[in-house]
Amino acid sequence: xxxxxxxxxxxxxxxxxxxxxxxxxxxxxxxxxxxxxxxxxxxxxxxxxxxxxxxxxxxxxxxxxxxxxxxxxxxxxxxxxxxxxxxxxxxxxxxxxxxxxxxxxxxxxxxxxxxxxxxxxxxxxxxxxxxxxxxxxxxxxxxxxxxxxxxxxxxxxxxxxxxxxxxxxxxxxxxxxxxxxxxxxxxxxxxxxxxxxxxxxxxxxxxxxxxxxxxxxxxxxxxxxxxxxxxxxxxxxxxxxxxxxxxxxxxxxxxxxxxxxxxxxxxxxxxxxxxxxxxxxxxxxxxxxxx
Amino acid sequence: xxxxxxxxxxxxxxxxxxxxxxxxxxxxxxxxxxxxxxxxxxxxxxxxxxxxxxxxxxxxxxxxxxxxxxxxxxxxxxxxxxxxxxxxxxxxxxxxxxxxxxxxxxxxxxxxxxxxxxxxxxxxxxxxxxxxxxxxxxxxxxxxxxxxxxxxxxxxxxxxxxxxxxxxxxxxxxxxxxxxxxxxxxxxxxxxxxxxxxxxxxxxxxxxxxxxxxxxxxxxxxxxxxxxxxxxxxxxxxxxxxxxxxxxxxxxxxxxxxxxxxxxxxxxxxxxxxxxxxxxxxxxxxxxxxxxxxxxxxxxxxxxxxxxxxxxxxxxxxxxxxxxxxxxxxxxxxxxxxxxxxxxxxxxxxxxxxxxxxxxxxxxxxxxxxxxxxx
Numbered sequence: 001x002x003x004x005x006x007x008x009x010x011x012x013x014x015x016x017x018x019x020x021x022x023x024x025x026x027x028x029x030x031x032x033x034x035x036x037x038x039x040x041x042x043x044x045x046x047x048x049x050x051x052x053x054x055x056x057x058x059x060x061x062x063x064x065x066x067x068x069x070x071x072x073x074x075x076x077x078x079x080x081x082x083x084x085x086x087x088x089x090x091x092x093x094x095x096x097x098x099x100x101x102x103x104x105x106x107x108x109x110x111x112x113x114x115x116x117x118x119x120x121x122x123x124x125x126x127x128x129x130x131x132x133x134x135x136x137x138x139x140x141x142x143x144x145x146x147x148x149x150x151x152x153x154x155x156x157x158x159x160x161x162x163x164x165x166x167x168x169x170x171x172x173x174x175x176x177x178x179x180x181x182x183x184x185x186x187x188x189x190x191x192x193x194x195x196x197x198x199x200x201x202x203x204x205x206x207x208x209x210x211x212x213x214x215x216x217x218x219x220x221x222x223x224x225x226x227x228x229x230x231x232x233x234x235x236x237x238x239x240x241x242x243x244x245x246x247x248x249x250x251x252x253x254x255x256x257x258x259x260x261x262x263x264x265x266x267x268x269x270x271x272x273x274x275x276x277x278x279x280x281x282x283x284x285x286x287x288x289x290x291x
Numbered sequence: 292x293x294x295x296x297x298x299x300x301x302x303x304x305x306x307x308x309x310x311x312x313x314x315x316x317x318x319x320x321x322x323x324x325x326x327x328x329x330x331x332x333x334x335x336x337x338x339x340x341x342x343x344x345x346x347x348x349x350x351x352x353x354x355x356x357x358x359x360x361x362x363x364x365x366x367x368x369x370x371x372x373x374x375x376x377x378x379x380x381x382x383x384x385x386x387x388x389x390x391x392x393x394x395x396x397x398x399x400x401x402x403x404x405x406x407x408x409x410x411x412x413x414x415x416x417x418x419x420x421x422x423x424x425x426x427x428x429x430x431x432x433x434x435x436x437x438x439x440x441x442x443x444x445x446x447x448x449x450x451x452x453x454x455x456x457x458x459x460x461x462x463x464x465x466x467x468x469x470x471x472x473x474x475x476x477x478x479x480x481x482x483x484x485x486x487x488x489x490x491x492x493x494x495x496x497x498x499x500x501x502x503x504x505x506x507x508x509x510x511x512x513x514x515x516x517x518x519x520x521x522x523x524x525x526x527x528x529x530x531x532x533x534x535x536x537x538x539x540x541x542x543x544x545x546x547x548x549x550x551x552x553x554x555x556x557x558x559x560x561x562x563x564x565x566x567x568x569x570x571x572x573x574x575x576x577x578x579x580x581x582x583x584x585x586x587x588x589x590x591x592x593x594x595x596x597x598x599x600x601x602x603x604x605x606x607x608x609x610x611x612x613x614x615x616x617x618x619x620x621x622x623x624x625x626x627x628x629x630x631x632x633x634x635x636x637x638x639x640x641x642x643x644x645x646x647x648x649x650x651x652x653x654x655x656x657x658x659x660x661x662x663x664x665x666x
Contacts, residue, residue: 016409016411017376017378017411017412018408018409018410018411019362019363019376019411019412019553020363020376021374023372064565066365066372066374066555066563067365067555067557067563068555069553069554069555069565070553070555070565071581091581091582092580092581092582093581094581095581104370105369105370106369106370106372108374227584252580253578253580253586254577254578254579254580256551256552256553256567257551257553259407259408260406260407260408261402261403261406261408261410261549261551262550262551262552262553262567262570263549263550263551263570263572263600264550264552264570264577264578266596266600267586268599269603269605269606269609274407
């Protein structure tokens, strides 16, 4: 008996396959902090590269390291920057496999996915970024984006905490931006070696310091970091008078598809991949189970 | 919808017809040991096809969404790595699919073909899939102890979603065409014109069959209302969580479950296949992230998730039905008696007070029903 085979390739353009990643090449790898690397990369096809550039701060991509699998990574570069970036700590199978790759190596990317931060809605507001550790990765995109559109925003305050000075993220960039006078950077560490002249204490300890002069009125606070830091930072921001609707974050979830099908990232009715990953604190409370 | 009649002796000639048209035909068989299973029809086993059978536990959903499905082929290493999508599907006809499973595939259609992203793998497979529904007409054989399709409004006779529907009227079979593809089969000489009397017999038989279900009602309305409003009685999820053995069986037999994981599987030194594999929200790894953080660690939170997804009004609005088709498989396989009917009952009545063993039997017992009492 003959068995007919239906192949969709003839009828359906390949780009309609949402699970099909695009070939990407690594241009440069640098060690951000111990165990965390930043990859500069581009898509091999210039047309795909141009299409991908339309991403928004806060969106993410599904990254394929062949043989290891596919995993979601936030996009730490701003669309206003010339190069695409990933910054990732080696904690799982895929991230460890990505860490093995170097300049010239091939991997694959699909996306961008998710809602991203509504930076247009924040025009005219003061922006506060509160990041613990590698929580600064998804916020880096917004910070650079806001500076590229500097006249559209009020004060820009970055509060970044980490365990030790060696764990502070994107330090050269933050120092350069601070020197330029375009934003205010406040750093804090949990444990400081001799010679550290900055603040010691959790991120929350900086929020109410008089010299920080944290803006409260007409302000959006971006908060990202480990669950414990997140909870306390939110508590402190609410105590200072910020509203839940003015605090935004990106949620992190196990996810396989990025397009609302695989089911892993769904909380309540919300798919973190398509309805998020950016949610206001007000929405996060309604979702339940989030942090 | 066009109706035709065929002789009982000619029913399997529908299978022959489909095979002659180039379909791989999958049909239910009674296997060694007595369990039913869908399998490929061959010249050798064609006469063993079971027209009346307890619906096989492993649902025919897999012909639209395989338990393991290749997505990409990856070849080579390093800069030479090449990959291509594996989007192809054989033409498959499922002969003897029950109405609950037709509703299950209909649910998958809305899920995978709807929304912002269309799933090309599902679409391709589905387009090549033909469904010949056989209506369950024999209580105790077709209609099992755990079946409750009248409660989900999916059976015993499907109203849509099939290409062809066959129903045993006793001395002859009634055929309904649900699609042009199904209707095209009526060109075959085995089909005769049906009369209004046939349609009336169908209606009378269905009226009678609806009373033959052991779980004659499942209070979905109460469960939907409570889950949607967040008014599930305190301790109910914990009780369900205590009974759940975290085996994932309920999801693997469910015709309406859609979740999957994706994995790269090496297949020789130079070839890797990226496959998607059915996944289960009952398993603790379902939400566990790299590094170990798990936002949904507790068993009862995971159970809450399953039933919120299946029964909450927002999801019903989005998918246009509860994500349950009343097949009863989860009740059949669950060792902790927290399949769908039992959970619906628990949501309605709340958990048993500690130390009162008489207050809750999760599933309505036949003795309750025969005594005339509402469970």
